[in-house]
Amino acid sequence: MRHLPTSCLLLAAALALAGPVGAQPEAPATDPAPAVGTPPAEPPADLRPAEVRISDRVVLVRDPTARSIQFTMMVRAGCADEPNLKCRGIAHYLEHLILVGRNPDHKETAFRFFPEGSANGWTSDRTTAYVHRIPKRETAEADLEKLFSFYGNRLKGFEVSPEDAERERNVVLQEYNLRLGGNPFAQFQTRLNRLLLPHHPLGEPVIGTRETIKSFTVEEAKAFHKAWYVPNNAFFVVSGDISELALKGIVERTLGGAADQPLPERAWRQTFPVEPLQAVVRDTSESVRRRTVVTGKIVAVEDDNPTLRPARSLLVAFLRSQLPGSPHDVLVERENVTDAVAYTEVTRLVPGVYRASIGAEPHDEADPERLADALRKYWKDLAATGIDERNLDRLKRRFVEGQKLADRQGDRIYARIVDWIGMGNEYDTLAVWPRRIAAVTVADVNRLIRAIAGEGREVAGILLPGEPKGAGAAP
16 A cells, blocks of 8 residues: 555545535546455355345345445435535434434344444435444344344334434534544635535535534434435445345345335536636644645536546546556656645536546645646646546556456445445446446547536645634634
């Protein structure tokens, strides 16, 4: 693994915590390179992991060699789906209440079902997920039925005591203070996000702000639950040494017979005009020891057809590689303005609107203003040269090699499915994704690069050690 300075790692984490800045359904970026070393030996046919579709909303990764059972329920609703296009953090608060609340038939909360296992949850702009891992044991089928029963009931409703609701509101506030309020990198990125996406939920942090968190009510959480926590909006992925027949029985007993319900309109997915802007935000913080530079850009992409989805994925893989023309090659090796590129991303926000971001630290001798200029200039230079056929073929080969390696490991198959569904994609489309990657042309990738290099809403941020400025107060 390539070593990054600690503050680079903090920057990458902060960029994720300040977002995730939302997106329309898309695919994970292809791996920039497969794992180095000797790949694991091909297991015998009867021990290979395999995907099995149990129902429209349940997928099993049958893994005879697994040492644990993994379970994820995903509800396709996140902070962008909160009322009035305002991301206040209600979706994340509800995640906490679901995990600590109780059903009439369960005296324990989901957190305490399996003391020797683990339980957690996560919320993004579009998805809320509940994750469990249970050690492999003779009671595995009963354990899974307990989880499916609990969450099946959770899709019908939930109850939480006033004391638990107040406690979890305080837990969320502590989480905010730790991850965002007390993190100067995340605070700074949140400020940039709001400049890039004003008046849109994708420009707000998923967790909310101190003010919105303090104002949470159980009634708001229940209203969000009633709108979105319905059987046809929940998806389950299970991995482990569980038979298809056993899981089908569990699903029929715990989820069977539930009728589909209409979902509210997702207004945030509508295309919006991109108002041109060029801005530089400079700030200081006593809490940082190294200098940080981040650039973000929102652009409109004409003819946003399906070929751009896999093209975007390959472009992100290129940006995270060390191939000729990549940010590492240009900014580290040629221009010597940084020792490492901490973060690169291209995201489809809504149809026809994309976001591109690059973050890095200037090395000790480099001027942060020069690094900011180099980051902004990178896209125009890349658009002038483009990605050639040779580099695109290398990226495709790496994708194929990474897929082959992942297909031998149940954990990676499970993670791939969770990522795919969690980003709003239909499970069936995952099987055809390799063919879509293979069909991408140089023209497809370069068309997206030229769009990113064109006119848009661009913000560069420079965060330096020192006394904080008034404008840099915590959000």
